[in-house]
Amino acid sequence: MADGNAASRYVKLRKEQAPVEEDITPGELNQPIDVPQLNVRKCHECMQVLPETYEPPSDENWTTGIFGCAEDPESCRTGLFCPCVLFGRNIEAVREEIPWTQPCVCHAICVEGGMALAAVTALFSGYIDPQTTVVICEGLFFAWWMCGIYSGLFRQELQKKYHLKNAPCDHCMVHCCLHWCALCQEHREMKNHLSDTEASSSTTMDPPPVQEMNTEEKRDASSSSSSSPSSAKSQHNDLEMVPL
Structure with missing residues (x-):
């Protein structure tokens, strides 16, 4: 037997040395863990991991041409008389976090304001x-070039x-040379893709036709159901008791 006077291996803690009890809410320890190695892009066909520098090929054609403004009269009128409004709507469709009023005001100050300044300069030349x-013209050309890059x-x-192609040329060059046509084309493109998405989501398969039973089939079914318990009873009645 162990000696009762032997020193204990355990240390008795005083109240001020006791561990502090933390308030743990239920489910706090069962939170999901974010593993960066698992947040990778994969191919939808073979499910292989894609490299970080991978970009899908831009080989899709635009649904409408750059000069197809007459295909959508509403966007054509808006782009002709209020291009700043059409530009703001396009930006809001691409980036939902940006309200359309901010790019609209920016476009009105830079583009429409620059055109007004050019008209006043030519009028009072x-x-x-x-x-x-010359200085005003150089400033206007520089501002137009910056607006083309921004757009x-x-x-x-x-x-x-x-996944659209660079058509008819580079995106910045398109806005520098054909700014109004580019705005209308972008609006038509987003509108066509949105209509295709809504059409695909609303397409449903026709339900199968409801099968109705004729009166004769109902009679046959009722007769078969009524005859089934009688046949079961007859089978049970045919049993014989055999003495052992």
Whole structure:
């Protein structure tokens, strides 16, 4: 037997040395763990892991051409008389977190404001110093080029979203040379893709026709159901008791 006076291997804690009890809510320890190695892109066909630098091929054609503005009269009128509104709607469709009013105001100040300044400069060209006119023209060309780059970035996002080609040329060059036509084409493209998505989601298969029984079939079914218990009783009545 062990000696009762032997020193104990356990240390008795005082109240101030006791561990602090933490308040743990139910389910707190069962939270999902984010594993970065599992958050990878995979191929939908073979389910293999794709590299980080992989980009899907941009080989889809635009549903309408760059000069197909007459195919959608509503967007054509909006792009002709209020291009800033059409530009804002396109940006909002590509980036939902950006309200359409912000790019609309930016477009109105830069593009429409620049056009108004160019018209005033041309109207009062005889009253303005030629050097000042040259400086204004250079500033307007630079502002137009920057607006083309800014608008082309959103066109590039639209192309990546729907895997579209660079047609008829680079996205920034399209907006620099054919800005109004590009706005209408982008609006038609998003509108066509949205209509295709709604059509595919609303398509349902026809339900199978309801099978109705004729009166003769009902009689046969009722007669068969009524004869089944009688046949079962007859089978039970045919049993014989055999003495052992």
